[in-house]
Amino acid sequence: DAGVTQSPTHLIKTRGQQVTLRCSPKSGHDTVSWYQQALGQGPQFIFQYYEEEERQRGNFPDRFSGHQFPNYSSELNVNALLLGDSALYLCASSLPDRASNVRYGYTFGSGTRLTVV
Amino acid sequence: AQKVTQAQTEISVVEKEDVTLDCVYETRDTTYYLFWYKQPPSGELVFLIRRNSFDEQNEISGRYSWNFQKSTSSFNFTITASQVVDSAVYFCALSEAIGGNNHKLIWGLGTSLAVNP
Numbered sequence: 001d002a003g004v005t006q007s008p009t010h011l012i013k014t015r016g017q018q019v020t021l022r023c024s025p026k027s028g029h030d031t032v033s034w035y036q037q038a039l040g041q042g043p044q045f046i047f048q049y050y051e052e053e054e055r056q057r058g059n060f061p062d063r064f065s066g067h068q069f070p071n072y073s074s075e076l077n078v079n080a081l082l083l084g085d086s087a088l089y090l091c092a093s094s095l096p097d098r099a100s101n102v103r104y105g106y107t108f109g110s111g112t113r114l115t116v117v
Numbered sequence: 118a119q120k121v122t123q124a125q126t127e128i129s130v131v132e133k134e135d136v137t138l139d140c141v142y143e144t145r146d147t148t149y150y151l152f153w154y155k156q157p158p159s160g161e162l163v164f165l166i167r168r169n170s171f172d173e174q175n176e177i178s179g180r181y182s183w184n185f186q187k188s189t190s191s192f193n194f195t196i197t198a199s200q201v202v203d204s205a206v207y208f209c210a211l212s213e214a215i216g217g218n219n220h221k222l223i224w225g226l227g228t229s230l231a232v233n234p
Contacts, residue, residue, distance in 0.1 A: 031219065033221065035222075040226075041226060041227075042121075042208055042210075042224030042225055042226050042227055043162075043208075043222070043224050044224075045221040045222065045223075048215065048219060048221060050219065055215070055216065055219055056215035056216060056219065056221060058221070088160055090160075090162065092162075096218060106164070106222065107164070108154075108161060108162035108163075108164075109161065110159060110160050110161040111160045111161065113160070
């Protein structure tokens with residue numbers, strides 16, 4: 001059973017460019033969350049997608065946008081890249097706990113390491 | 118606001134030593150979940166444990182044990198008889214409800230553990 005798959009694994013972009021990162025959730029998981037992890041920091045929540053809609057957003061500018069497809073896979077788009085966008089971008093998928101219906105079980109991918117030069 | 122503090126930035130031990138990683142949290146939620154994740158150099162976040170705020174029982178899993186004390190808002194992690202393969206960055210995280218049954222994770226800055234032979 002494949003876990004969370006992210007592509008590409010590494011990416012180098014020039015300041016001002018646009019980038020699209022992709023995530024395939026773990027089989028059976030219907031919710032995808034994106035996190036940004038700068039070097040030496042903990043992950044920061046970007047947003048969460050469920051039923052193809054953005055359900056909640058962290059403190060990130062509108063340059064960060066996303067999409068979820070009917071097969072639950074997701075994309076993260078970043079426009080007008082800044083040097084400060086250089087980070088590891090992590091995708092996490094989840095499904096409701098059977099007993100409580102709460103979504104708190106997150107499976108993370110290996111991430112996409114984005115370098116903006 | 119929700120907050121997770123991991124005061125230890127780096128810890129270095131010799132193999133077979135016991136080591137405790139500290140985690141202190143702040144939350145206004147009455148129901149919440151606490152997590153520990155391991156992040157090896159590959160970048161993937163590996164789930165170690167989830168603890169419900171209503172369950173203060175300590176847990177042991179092999180060489181790993183967790184001490185949850187609600188009175189001091191702490192959720193410490195102990196590795197007994199450490200091994201070189203335990204070398205990684207360890208993150209403590211706290212769930213924050215974001216509507217419906219969905220949560221996002223608030224992360225500490227991580228503790229980098231180096232286990233030397």
